[in-house]
Structures are given as structure tokens and as C-alpha cells.
Amino acid sequence: MPEHAVEKVVVHPLVLLSVVDHFNRIGKVGNQKRVVGVLLGAWHKGVLDVSNCFAVPFDEDDKDLAVWFLDHDYLENMYGMFKKVNARERIVGWYHTGPKLHKNDIAVNELMKRYCSNSVLVIIDAKPRALGLPTEAYISIEEVHDDGTPTSKTFEHVPSEIGAxxxxxxxxEHLLRDIKDTTVGTLSQRITNQVQGLKGLQARLVDVRRYLESVSAGDLPINHQIVYQLQQSIWCGQGPGQWSMGMREDILHLEIALLCHHYDATKQRSVCLQDHHPPT
Known part of the structure; x- marks a missing residue:
């Protein structure tokens, strides 16, 4: 299968309903914390359209995450039957109900690459407790480390949305007509949606703050790509002419700290090179 650059993942309502049904059925008969399945769909100009899915038997050891089982024989048989119904829907990745990434997700994703070379992982939260979409999409990439250590596989986030x-x-609409409150006016709905959107934005900003505090405390290594994205977000939001004096000082201190970090890293590399290759 040819490589496709995934810029966005669109998840259809049928997929969400199927995953929730899968999660509820397994929850009644077992004690699995998450369920796993295969995603079907197609690519179109960088957009991955996930239109269908099916469940796959999966089990893992809670104490040893390196021990897990996925029935790929069942997977192949089910895909063969789905292909007879709709040949345009191909295996595009897999899902699990998370609600967060697990340590063995990379290994499971490598298995899924047998059926799709650029497999996409979509985490679907069957019991969402926070505001926002219940989906998070990821693709596997090779991460290059700044310290020169060998590359390692990791997941990169991909934008996702619900489409139908x-x-x-x-x-x-037919399913939700008994749930939706018809007594609420359009204006109230718009205000409620805006409030929920602001709460979701606040939650994301809290995550950013926690990450920066962890980096400042030395608990996490600095990632220059993330810092660059944060700088772009600040600069796109408002121009330098609109910055307050306090904001200008904070940005100046951040740039000075990054410059010092870059200088120290360059000096350490130079010393290491001189130690390994002394002048003759």
C-alpha cells in the first residue's frame, strides 16, 4: 500500500457507536480496562476518512505490559468479509479506548503495519469525563534525539474531528431526539457552546503550563519543537505591538534561557568532539 501523508483524521459517528458498544459488551463479561479494534476507511488528499470499524480479540497483562495478544487470524477473516461488502474500505489503522496512550501501543502498531504501512492509532474515550472531542489520533514516527542516541519510535499527534x-x-439526529433538550433556545445553546469551548481551551492551557513547569523543574527534557510551536501560538495571537511590558520581558527571558541552553549544548558537543578527536 502506498504511503499517505496524514494531515487530518475524520471519524464517522458509526465508528463511535461501534466502539462504545464494543466497550460496553466487553465490560459486562470481563475486567478489561480497554478494548481494541481495526479501523476501515480511505485517504483523500491528506485526509483520512474513518468510516467503519470492527472489534478484535485482545488481551494484555496488567503487570507486564510487554505481554499482550491480538488475534490476527480473526482480524484477517473479518477484513475478508468486510471487503466483500465494501471493497473501497481498507484497513487504515486501529483503535483502543485508552483513555491515554499505553506503553505497548508501539508494539501493537508495528503489528498493524503488516496490513497498513502507515497505520493510524485513534484513541476513542468511551467514557469521556472532560470537555472536547472523545478522539485523539496518532501516527508512528522515528524520533531523533538531540544527544546523539539512536532513534526510537514514538507517536505524533494528528488533528482529528467528527464528520458525517x-x-x-x-x-x-434520530438517535438524539429523545436526549436533546428541545426547550433550550438557540441563543442559550450558542452561549453554552461558547462556554464549553472556553473551558476546553482553559484545560489545554493548563496542560501547557504543567508541561513547562515539568521542563523547568528538570522532570522532562526540553523539546525544541514544542517550544517553537508555543512561540508561534503566542506570536500568531497578537503582534509585538500589542504585547504588554510584562509579556515582552517574559518572552525575552525565555529566549535568553533557550539561547543559553543552546550555547551549553554546543559547548558540550565541542568538548566531546575534541576528546574523541584530539589535535595532532
Whole structure:
């Protein structure tokens, strides 16, 4: 299968309903903390359209995360039957109900690459407790370390959204008509949606603050790509002319700290090179 650059993942309502049903069924008969399945769909100009899915038998050892089992024979048989119904839907990745990444996800993703060379992992929270979408999409990449150690596989976040065709929208509205509060006016709904959006933004800013505090305390290594993205977010939000004096000082201190860190790292590399290759 050719390589596809995934810029965005669109998850259909049928996938969400199937995953929640899978999670609820397994929860009644066992004590698994998460369930796993295969995603079906197609690519179109960098957008991955996940339109269907099916469950796969999966088990893992809670004490030893290196011990896990995924029934790939069942996977191949199920995919063969799905292909007879809709040949356009191909294996595009896999899902689990998380709600966060697990240590053995890289190993499971490598197994899924047998069926899709650029497999996408979508974590679908079957019991969302926070605001925002219940989906998080990831792709596997090779991470290059600044200290020169060998590269390692890790996950990179990909934007995701919920999308539906017209027939699916009608079906979802039919399912929600008994849940939706029809007494609430349009203005109230708009205000409620804006408040929820602001709460979601606040939650993301809290995550950013926790990350920066962990880096400052030395608990996490500095990632220059993340710092660059944060700087871009600040600069895109408002121009330098709109910055307050306190904000300018904070940004100046941040840039000075990054410059000092870069200088120290360059000096250490130079010393290491001189130790390994002394002048003749």
C-alpha cells in the first residue's frame, strides 16, 4: 500500500457507536480496562476518512505490559468479509479506548503495519469525563534525539474531528431526539457552546503550563519543537505591538534561557568532539 501523508483524521459517528458498544459488551463479561479494534476507511488528499470499524480479540497483562495478544487470524477473516461488502474500505489503522496512550501501543502498531504501512492509532474515550472531542489520533514516527542516541519510535499527534455524511447526520439526529433538550433556545445553546469551548481551551492551557513547569523543574527534557510551536501560538495571537511590558520581558527571558541552553549544548558537543578527536 502506498504511503499517505496524514494531515487530518475524520471519524464517522458509526465508528463511535461501534466502539462504545464494543466497550460496553466487553465490560459486562470481563475486567478489561480497554478494548481494541481495526479501523476501515480511505485517504483523500491528506485526509483520512474513518468510516467503519470492527472489534478484535485482545488481551494484555496488567503487570507486564510487554505481554499482550491480538488475534490476527480473526482480524484477517473479518477484513475478508468486510471487503466483500465494501471493497473501497481498507484497513487504515486501529483503535483502543485508552483513555491515554499505553506503553505497548508501539508494539501493537508495528503489528498493524503488516496490513497498513502507515497505520493510524485513534484513541476513542468511551467514557469521556472532560470537555472536547472523545478522539485523539496518532501516527508512528522515528524520533531523533538531540544527544546523539539512536532513534526510537514514538507517536505524533494528528488533528482529528467528527464528520458525517448526510444520511449519518439524519440517523444521529434520530438517535438524539429523545436526549436533546428541545426547550433550550438557540441563543442559550450558542452561549453554552461558547462556554464549553472556553473551558476546553482553559484545560489545554493548563496542560501547557504543567508541561513547562515539568521542563523547568528538570522532570522532562526540553523539546525544541514544542517550544517553537508555543512561540508561534503566542506570536500568531497578537503582534509585538500589542504585547504588554510584562509579556515582552517574559518572552525575552525565555529566549535568553533557550539561547543559553543552546550555547551549553554546543559547548558540550565541542568538548566531546575534541576528546574523541584530539589535535595532532
Amino acid at each position: 455524511e448526510e444520511a449519518e447526520e439524519v440517523g444521529v
